[in-house]
Amino acid sequence: MSRTGIVVFLVVCVLFVVSWVVKAGTGDPEGHYIRDGFLVTFAAFLTLAIMSFMYKDNPYYKFAEHLFVGVSAAYWMCLAFWSTLVGNLVPRISERLSNAFMVPHQPGEYNFFFYIPVILGILLLMRLSPKGGWISRWPLAFIVGTTAGLNFVRYLRSDFINQINSTFLPLAVDWQGFGHFFSNLSLNATGQFVAMFGNCVIFFGVLCGVIYFFFSKEHTGWFGRASRVGIWVLMITFGASFGYTVMGRISLLVGRLTFLLRDWLGIAS
Amino acid sequence: MWNGHIWGMKVHNLGVILVLLVIGSGLLWLLARALRGKEVDRRVIFAFIFVSVAAPLLITMTFTFRATPIVEAVFDKIESLPPGSHVLISYDFDPAMAPEVQPMANVLTRHALVRNHKVIFMCLFATGQGQLNVTLRDVIAADFPDKLDGIDYVNLGYKAGNEGVLNVIVSDFKKMFPTDVNTVPFDSIELLDGIKSCKDLDLVISIGGGLPGLKEWILFVGDPGGVPTAGGVAAVVAPQLYPYYPRQLLGLLGGVKGAAEYESHFRERYPQFDDMPTPAIIMMGPQTIAHIVIMSFIVIGNILYFRERRKGRRV
Amino acid sequence: MRREIPLAITIFVGFLLIFSVFFPPVEDLGENFSLFFDIIAVFAFFLGGGNLVRIHGKKLLKRKPDWAFSIVTLVGFFLMLAAGLFKIGNPGDISSNVTAEGSLFAIMYDNIFKPLGATMYALLAFFVASASYRAFRAKNREATILLSAAFVILLGSTPLGALLTSWMPDSLSILEIPNLAVWILSSPNLAGQRAIIIGIGLGVVSMSLRLILGVERSYLGDEGA
Known part of the structure; x- marks a missing residue:
């Protein structure tokens, strides 16, 4: 480690201890104030360690990153174990195990077929073995088959049929004749013209967007012009997505800075 | 401490004016560099966004929103x-x-x-x-x-x-x-x-x-x-x-x-x-400032781009 | 056998789940297969954990670059695992909620997992800002349309947009920036997203059909060729 590295490490250690002492000192004297002081300080250290990546890659960032990988993998494993394996599988395959885990076992709940996912699950773990990897394709095939079977009908219904159905909107909204239409013509956000124009944009926008994605015909002539309009519609879509993405990312940063400034430093209300 | 309204926003102290001044002068500096055709280190951009999100958190800005x-x-x-x-x-x-x-x-x-x-x-x-x-x-x-x-x-x-x-x-x-x-x-x-x-x-x-x-x-x-x-x-x-x-x-x-x-x-x-925690409303303060900064970045970036393009054409 | 059995499993399970939508007598079997899928998913988590230990264990034993950080990963992993599996510090008994307040598992979640996960994604705010400055250029007509839409949405999602155009008369209220942002989202954005959704939907349906009919075999690796 370089001399600068050692100095930085010592400064970090000193700041950590100071923060711990200060946070413990301002904590609830009847609670776990030493522990809580440490935990807030550690959370702040991890937050700053990740943020230090903005300067450049460094050992503090690597420490935090590696810790995140380990902790998150274990978190998901534990939750899945208790909720699904113990909650859904154990009562169906063994009364004795149910009693050991203290999960209610209903008479008649035993189902021999629930050994199938256990066997397939164990076969999936064979992927860790250098020679038995091929057998892990059996559970993989089950997963692929289930996903394909589940998605086939749902996507066809919700993302194809229902979407097309929703596109056929009335292009004339509240139509009471040309006289009424022209006498009330305005750009009011809730007015008739805006509603009709919006529906036209949706109908022709979807049509042109789909034409743009249709690559089996050359994009020339009227087809090419429709495809061009499709690109413009898609550009507006991407612009809207960009705007919302900015909002989302800023929100996440606000969340972390709120933690640092309010929960840790106590300088924000 | 001064309590009042600016542009219809309830502002509890002069901090918001200070924040806008600091960020505004920073953006002007960035614009001046862009007009001179000088590049800016990415860390300056990072620092900008950090300040424009952190500073509004130190002051209280309350908004009311109409539900869409x-x-x-x-x-x-x-x-x-x-x-x-x-x-x-x-x-x-x-x-x-x-x-x-x-x-x-x-x-x-x-x-x-x-x-x-x-x-x-x-x-x-x-x-x-x-x-x-x-x-x-x-x-x-x-x-x-x-x-x-x-x-x-x-x-x-x-x-x-x-x-x-x-x-x-x-x-x-x-x-x-x-x-x-x-x-x-x-x-x-x-x-x-x-x-x-x-x-x-x-x-x-x-x-x-x-x-x-x-x-x-x-x-x-x-x-x-x-x-x-x-x-x-x-x-x-x-x-x-x-x-x-x-x-x-x-x-x-x-x-x-x-x-x-x-x-x-x-x-x-x-x-x-009325006194329940409203984290989302509070977050809209930093959000507003950050959006202004990002839009300014886009404008300044484009000024830089068009300047370089015009120079390229002349050459 | 290495190829035929997995193919048969995929075809059988896929068809059964499709039939379960149309034939109520098979519905129960379809539900059970979904439950099997959920249980296998748990083993997939175990596989992920096992793989993590294997990779970092190897890195540690072979003293590969940055091997010391693998100790951090392994310590974090096993500590969290022990806290969760043995419900250390949990105020209740073995049947209680694993994430109960006060347990070591919940403490580690709140003070390690949460700050790390949240900050990791919060960094993206900096990169979005940097990209806005460096890459977001009005180079042609399409890019200008994208930029204009983004501007309206950015302005419309803050109180500033309302302040700038609140003077507009009622007969022009669609031009008020917040209204314009709402209109963009609910008309042209909706149209564009719907075109994308229809395209993706068709892609998912055709890929599902290829898998169920055994035409698509790439998931079997070399054996499937």
């Missing part, structure tokens, strides 16, 4: 359901999305409980169970101490399997959730009396932004089961869900703005919650 129709639709649905209706709220998010969607989860729970609905909590993300603790602590324990677990609300917890979970509960709840998160058997939970599947629910709300999320709820529960489905999602995915509104999706809270609109609308309708 898509947000109002969710509010009106919860409002119109008769007391005792079953509302399911699914926590389908992780800490990374939490700053945006946790405020939605909290205010929706608060609204459902104040209307005396029966709230069923579940999660399709394992991390949702950890985030649910925040609602249980900050909303239920703090504002509704008289509401009882198993009678007014129930926590069914997390189940692994994403769409597989939804495919089961759309026709049989108990098969997927034989117990709640504390191992209380399904049949002993008073709140779940008469609930066989999702089809018996009056409203399903998914709070999330990843996969599985609101889209999967629409595809696997809302559409096949004819269950009214609404949601609150991270801003990144909100525009992608508009095609489902209003036929397949009842309403949507998109990003922190959607949450702020809902918080404003809720406070307006229920003045007794």
Whole structure:
């Protein structure tokens, strides 16, 4: 480690201890104030360690990153174990195990077929073995088959049929004749013209967007012009997505800075 | 200290003027460099965004928002359901999305409980169970101490399997959730009396932004089961869900703005919650400043680009 | 056998789940298969954990670059695993909620997992800002349309948009920036997203059909060729 590295490490250690002492000192004297002081300080250290990546890659960032990988993998494993394996599988395959885990076992709940996912699950773990990897394709095939079977009908219904159905909107909204239409013509956000124009944009926008994605015909002539309009519609879509993405990312940063400034430093209300 | 209004915003001290001055002069400096054709180190940009988000947090800026129709639709649905209706709220998010969607989860729970609905909590993300603790602590324990677990609300917890979970509960709840998160058997939970599947629910709300999320709820529960489905999602995915509104999706809270609109609308309708925490409304302060900075970046960047392009043409 | 059995499993399970939608007598079997899928998903988590230990264990034993950080990963992993599996510090008994407040598992979640996960994504705000400055250029007509839409949405999602155009008369209210932002989202954005959704939907349906009919075999690896 370089001399600068050692100095930085010592400064970090000193700041950590100071923060711990200060946070413990301002904590609830009847609670776990030493522990809580440490935990807030550690959370702040991890937050700053990740943020230090903005300067450049460094050992503090690597420490935090590696810790995140380990902790998150274990978190998901534990939750899945208790909720699904113990909650859904154990009562169906063994009364004795149910009693050991203290999960209610209903008479008649035993189902021999629930050994199938256990066997397939164990076969999936064979992927860790250098020679038995091929057998892990059996559970993989089950997963692929289930996903394909589940998605086939749902996507066809919700993302194809229902979407097309929703596109056929009335292009004339509240139509009471040309006289009424022209006498009330305005750009009011809730007015008739805006509603009709919006529906036209949706109908022709979807049509042109789909034409743009249709690559089996050359994009020339009227087809090419429709495809061009499709690109413009898609550009507006991407612009809207960009705007919302900015909002989302800023929100996440606000969340972390709120933690640092309010929960840790106590300088924000 | 000075309290007053600037541009209709309630401002509690002069800090906001200071913040705008600092950021404004910084942007002018950036513009001057751009006009001279000089590049800026990326860390300067990072520092800019850090300051423009951090500084507004040190001052208090309060806004009121008018709910847009898509947000109002969710509010009106919860409002119109008769007391005792079953509302399911699914926590389908992780800490990374939490700053945006946790405020939605909290205010929706608060609204459902104040209307005396029966709230069923579940999660399709394992991390949702950890985030649910925040609602249980900050909303239920703090504002509704008289509401009882198993009678007014129930926590069914997390189940692994994403769409597989939804495919089961759309026709049989108990098969997927034989117990709640504390191992209380399904049949002993008073709140779940008469609930066989999702089809018996009056409203399903998914709070999330990843996969599985609101889209999967629409595809696997809302559409096949004819269950009214609404949601609150991270801003990144909100525009992608508009095609489902209003036929397949009842309403949507998109990003922190959607949450702020809902918080404003809720406070307006229920003045007794006037002093409730409104994290989304507070977040709109830094959000506004950051948006101005990012738009300025785009403008300055384009000035730089057009200057270079013109130079290139001359050469 | 290495190829035929997995193919048969995929075809059988896929068809059964499709039939379960149309034939109520098969519905129960379809639900059970979904439950099997959920249980196998748990083993997939175990596989992920096992793989993590294997990779970092190897890195540690072979003293590969940055091997010391693998100790951090392994310590974090096993500590969290022990806290969760043995419900250390949990106020209830073995049947209680694993994430109960006060347990070591919940403490580690709140003070390690949460700050790390949230900050990791919060960094993206910096990169979005940098990209706005360096890459977001009005180079041609399409890029200008994208930029204009983004501007309206950015302005419309803050109170500033309302302040700038609140003077507009009612007959021009669609031109108020917040209204314009709402209109963009609910009309042209909806149209564009719907075109994308229809395209993706068709892609998912055709890929599902290819898998179920055994035409698509790439998931079998070399054996499937």
